Amino acid sequence: GAVVSQHPSRVICKSGTSVKIECRSLDFQATTMFWYRQFPKQSLMLMATSNEGSKATYEQGVEKDKFLINHASLTLSTLTVTSAHPEDSSFYICSANGMVNTEAFFGQGTRLTVV
Amino acid sequence: GEDVEQSLFLSVREGDSSVINCTYTDSSSTYLYWYKQEPGAGLQLLTYIFSNMDMKQDQRLTVLLNKKDKHLSLRIADTQTGDSAIYFCADLSYNTDKLIFGTGTRLQVFP
Numbered sequence: 001g002a003v004v005s006q007h008p009s010r011v012i013c014k015s016g017t018s019v020k021i022e023c024r025s026l027d028f029q030a031t032t033m034f035w036y037r038q039f040p041k042q043s044l045m046l047m048a049t050s051n052e053g054s055k056a057t058y059e060q061g062v063e064k065d066k067f068l069i070n071h072a073s074l075t076l077s078t079l080t081v082t083s084a085h086p087e088d089s090s091f092y093i094c095s096a097n098g099m100v101n102t103e104a105f106f107g108q109g110t111r112l113t114v115v
Numbered sequence: 116g117e118d119v120e121q122s123l124f125l126s127v128r129e130g131d132s133s134v135i136n137c138t139y140t141d142s143s144s145t146y147l148y149w150y151k152q153e154p155g156a157g158l159q160l161l162t163y164i165f166s167n168m169d170m171k172q173d174q175r176l177t178v179l180l181n182k183k184d185k186h187l188s189l190r191i192a193d194t195q196t197g198d199s200a201i202y203f204c205a206d207l208s209y210n211t212d213k214l215i216f217g218t219g220t221r222l223q224v225f226p
Contacts (some may be wrong), residue, residue: 044158044160104201109213
């Protein structure tokens, strides 16, 4: 079946630095990708919708200058957490929809720890 | 690793009840969630159940959890055409603190 690869699976960074997370669809072209954040012991929160070739659509309350999303190709979307702070520490998951927007496939997730 | 499985398709007549099933392998599950995804949209949280509960009802939605068999189901009463979507179950694992998703069940409601 379709596979979405998310990298890295775990990253520790210093406060004030930036971290880039990649989400790749390995065997299909994804016109739309979603970025979610999961707070400890809680469910997912949708952060933004990433559309290939256009600007991402951010959910209310998500700072677009802090969470930069680039969907430059049909197989790759990146989320960059800029000037990371300890409160950005979380589990980030991407998902990708196929060309006909029928199914969603999830990445393995990235555990970000900001120290 | 832990796994969550769902049947791929379900087709029901408008007005009937729908039952979507999910099985999981995680023995450290804390919460189990049901999400709905409409075409082109992100996930929408429908409901969730704590792992020590057997049942939770929320308007037209009823969640049943059989912890012994690691089986979760979502029943939608009086299914409407607007309920047509893909439904994902997800397991929040205590051991890894990660959400593990099923493959999704496509629910099609016909008149």
